[in-house]
Amino acid sequence: MGNQRKKMKRFRAAVVSTMTLSMVMGAAMPAWAARTSADASVGTVADTAVETSDETVHNGSSALSITEETANISSEEAEARMKKLFPLLREAKLDQIRFGSDRFPPAREAVWNLNWSVSSEDGRSTHGFSTEMDAMTGDILSMFVPETVLGEPSYYPPKVSREEARKTAEALVKRAVPSLNGVALSVRDADSLDGALFGPFRYSFLFETEHRGIPVTFRSVHVGIDGNGNATQLSYQPLPDNMPPAANPIAKEKAMAAYKEHLELQLAYVNLNPYREEPKWALAWVPTPSHSGVMDAITGDWIGFDGMEIPKGDAAVRYESIAPSAGDAYQPTRPEGKTISRAQAERIVASVYRMPDGYELEQHSLQEDFNVKRSVWRLTWRQEGPSPMGFGPGITATVDAENGQVYEIRKDLFPPYAALPEPEQKGGEAISAAEAKRKADELVAKLFPDAEGSLKRIEGSVPGMPANPSQDAYSFAYQPFRNGYPLQDASVRLQLSKDGQLVSYAAWSSGPMPEASDLPKDAAISQAEAERLWLERSDLALRYDRFGGYYVDNGERVEEKIRLTYRHEWKSGDEASVLDAATGKWVARGFGNPLPTGEPVDPIDIEGHAAESDLRTLAQFRVLDTDEDARANPGAAITRAQWARWLAAAVNPHYANEGYYGPNGMEEKPYYADVSVDDELHKAFRVLAMMSWIDPKHEAGSSFGPGEALTREELAVWAAHVLRYDRLAELLREDPVIGDAADVESIEHPGAAALSVKLQLLSVEDGRWNPDKETTRAEAASFLMKLVRLQASVDQPVNSRYY
Template identity: 30%
Template sequence: MSFHVRFKMMTAKAATAAMATLLLASQAPGFAGSVSAATAEQVTEASTGEDVLSVVNSDVPEGAKISSKQASDNILKLFPLLQKATITSANFDSPNSFPPPDYKAWEIGFGIREGNSSMGFSATVHAGTGEVLSVHLPSELLDKQRAEADRQVTEAEAEKLAEAFLYEAIPDLEKDAFLAISESYPYAVQQSLFGRTEYQYRYQLKHEGLLSEAETAYVNVDDQGRITGYSRGTIESDYPSSNPELSAEQAKKKFDEQFDVELAYISPDGFSSRKGQKYYLGYLPKSSGNGLDANTLNPINPMTGEEITSDSEQQDKPLKGSVAAFVPNTGQKLNASQAESLIKKNFDIPKGYQLDHSQLIKGYYASPNSQVWSLSWSNRNASASYMFMRDISAQVDAVTGQIYSFNVYQRIMPGTTEVEATEETSSKSVTKAEAEKLAVNTAIALAPDAAKQFRLSTVIEMDGARTFLFKRYMNGILVKDDSLQVQVAKDGSITEYYARVTATPEQLPTDAKPAISYEDAKATYLKEIQLILAYSRYGGYGMTNGEAVPMGIKLAYVPTRSENSIYGLYEVLDANTGEWRSMYGDLNSSSKTQPTDIAGHVAETALTSMIEHGVFIADEQGRILPDRVITKGDWFNYLARAINPSMDMYYGGDSDDKPFADITSDSPYYPAVRTLLDQRWLGGSDPEKNLNPQEEMTREELAVLLVRILRYEKLAGFYTLPSDLPNIADAGAVTNKGAVSLSLKLGLLPSIEGRFMPARKVTVAEAAQVLERLAKLQGKTDTFMSGNRLY
């Protein structure tokens, strides 16, 4: 799992601090997130029937302080709706993740049966304190109990319900012993137009009056005021004293002395893989954005908890190697066998491992605009369980031959002993200098212009491996998020290689001279930054080599621009405008653009709603162009974004995928078409059929598409006569009378002065009004958008 994904599981501050230090905002495959795990202490009982007593009981196993019966009672007390489900299992263990946390928990399984189908889910309770740690109610259960009342709670009302729930869920929680996390948090989730409205509130809890990065809570509240989900992050380790040995004044003085900034090319959509996005110039913290140990005032590595030393920070060391530079392939596109040969030429594939998967796919974060061979090797004859043995994966550009990643995953079952050394595991141990030389040579040999564009920035020392991190520079300026990573095991083998080299000269600003000087930028940062005393969390994750980094807590002075946040410095200073911008891009940046051309428009309310939900995206001039005629492709994009506002950023596909003759994976309409096909809102795909996304949309064509969304195609077939369109003067001009009739009856496409006008073209404003009306039908028809289920 990548850094990008894993850090979402951690607290935002730890993620941003580590990203700022290591320039791994997008991915760093060497650091694995949660994986399925089990231990020898597992105690499980399961039920196949209705007899709950055979599942939960009053026995308290060794290592626990509560029974499974107490755990289930605590869950049902908080979520009485779960009484509608059946308890199916009770499992006492470390929570199902690797590395396991420092506490044990009860995992209570629930099931819902309807006819011959069933589904299962689980909730977690701390086995020591009895505190409920996680519950997420499935839509199948929520939909059945959904009230028919039209009134919905407001966001402000939902927030009050969430805060009240915190006091109920966390025993002995003192008044104001938590802080709501700001909406400026970069991972804030945007509400979609379609689907159940659900608000998520995030809280940082306090320990002895200080914000604690290890104590978090997330509460989901739906539009009916029901708590639909809850999760709680906690830690068993003892907290250090809340009294620092050194003062805040001393900390600020030390921080100011060490703090520095550097100019960088930054993508405005750091989470996105959009093709051709432009970069801007900004100043970001160079290396001193980490918290300071409150007792020593030395910077803390948020990954290991150790003090950051000059030995680990390489100060942008130029690359000098003894190998030939990378030369891209200039011949035909590589096949799978040629891609495998490139991997074997540059990395060791242990004896017994066979290539068992190869697929040509569209690249993602490391190669968003490329065709990539995805390869994997495994050894199914290994002595241990296959799922807990090492396997190997790699990605190779099918055109240039550039290797984007190589990973040896060590999936060793917790509680078991690693397989003894074989031919593939040497007893030798390389020095740091030898490991660095190997890492540098690997970077030069595999990445384009690595010796000119990359510098060694950081070395992460672990017991089993060293990870070397490289930053990319163009025109002498840092390219944020472009990076190389090489992990060298203690025996000298490379267990991981990762390259993200995405920025091109065409994407960079033509003028590399910023309007704001370095001195002014640094002064602005220091003026804005304050240090707050808080508990900083570190560790708590696993490496791909099977090594676990333990979790811990330190008392620290944390740099921030807000006294109500311990997220660290996750904003950068625009080098030309002087504005603060999100360091990692903004999932909702498009929806926050203020339109310039909708004020006073008859459809202003609907247009505003579409912008707020991310359905419409303003152009570079901030225009929506409400009276522009839309195409079928425009409608597909609007409809898909109504389901998933972040569709444009994340939706990928296979390079050779061709759902329609005129829709390939490179089409600007591909993500939307794939989304709608998944929803069965476009019928089935047909590679020999044209979808004609460039054609302008008429009202009658829109009516047909609306009926398909509503699953009323067959019903529409019963309406074929002009009399089925009463009071419509131009009924004879309508071909699809059933679709038009139903669209009229449901109020989706009202008549215009007594006529339907089937050939009239649909504008952006009219599309906004139709989508708004369609959203109001959610849950009011038999087949469209019941709760969060998309049909």
């Protein structure tokens, strides 16, 4: 009887909300609202799931003003559903369940947020995590259980195959996300995110969805299955309520013809290694700033970053030289010591920025800006007085600690504060747009080195640069140039108030600014030839795109828009994205180069080899390197450099594509004297240092010998490092298992040798240890796989330092 009253209460509340919405809109009750009202009288989770058709979007939870009492699913039902879908949660304690999301702005309003915790057996540590469920549909929005929290994590070899894990993931999606019932799903392995041999083993799958038969890039389901077949992760982002109505898109042939007319390339300098150790600048043919490569598939308009039509004619992007009429040009600040002081940094900011009333310096720190390898002062001023979230809006400035150059001044208006009124400031008389432009040029000349000679003001609307909807400020953007060509991956933006005061400033670059003399100056291919090569590789994809949904400099939110688009992409199989103008060749670009997906290289020379299985496994997990002819060369000696790369790839197959840094700032200098920081091997050392398999302080100044062959004794020493048995190995120095070897006197590390024999990683051969014997690639492959299989049996997790 109590349940019946609860269902009737939900029903009445839904009807009242629907009637109110219909009267406000002046329209009949929408189909989705009618279905929601009807479903409110049904008790089971499966039946309350909102249906989806090709003509309407039914999300339910954010369309009405739902409360905890009127939600289709009660808190008790949410807890039971979570535990049923994810049995691992039965081992956790539910600490709290709240109605409402932690996200801002909330993607869904009617959400159950469940906070869980797991305590260690001795009670000395507790791990917490949370899950989210749509309170109207029962859709799981987020669930992630850390592998090391509930029981022992699974390691290689997994108990379930990838195909078995895929079937488990597919079945889970059908039960966990009932709103997708009837929606076409395409699943692909997301093993670019996981799939390492060392560490907890997990399969990852990404389910991509469609709406009216068209791909939706922002609605997908990501599922993680551990090696035991347990679901440890699921994340789902539903469709928003503002999906556009059904309409017939322009034919692709017509869109492609329009793209050919729209395309215009220009010469520019492109950093092929953004956010890496050393920038690599190339003169490349790239689209002009007025080119976005995104077309509204209904209207045929070309649209920019914010989803707005790209202006044509006089409003198109153009560059104008700056000529400050007054004011001081940038001059480096002389440090009072090794670096400028905090007080100097404050004075520099105060010389160009009017601090609002009521702001006091709260934080200051001297730190490294890893992107461009420089020391900077970061200063934060905070507004005084009580705040609803414990801290008020802040103003942050970043100043170079060596020369006083200002890189950024910004006001941090967090979402809850964006709508709060600012304290009234004493402003001067408003200035004209022409006067604002003159003042902006003067300010940028004072803030940026050689601004008059190296910057040009951008006029027009730039696709990719968020438009600021505020009418209370003047916004300006400047493009750095070298040798007459724009320098991509670098920009300068500033905002002035209506009375001409600096509001925000940002001088951004993906790496140190290059000298003009160090850059190539001549193009080997013409613009016409470049555009022909570009079009040969180009395609357009029809899909739903989302624009907006972000906050701009002044704290205002650019509203979200959904549009059906044709978006430029490279044809299948083409990964290189930069056309080098000096060579006419396509080259890959740092973070723009996608992680390897699909089937890895299958070596052609390992069939029938004694180590075939181990070699093939390493190839499958993208550890084994092959030559241009796909040969693994199993009988060749493995070098120290090759072994180091194998170890790093066994931890993270994509370590070479990532920009993380090693411990204690070691990214600033070589790990070994004979391997420079711009060597690919340096990236492998980063991983080994993170795993504590090498000691940067101990190794500094020594030589690694990357081209030398790896010996048996070196393998044994590596085993002690990987398994964290270095101290145990020292206790085994006198162990007879190795002490009885005929060549024991030539063994430099007898403890490591004894350890490797006891663990059956290596063996004594005909009474000899043969410490200097070179290791073949096949022997190294088998040795590495033995280490991988041992990680589940050691007391200290092999991965504990890296993850």
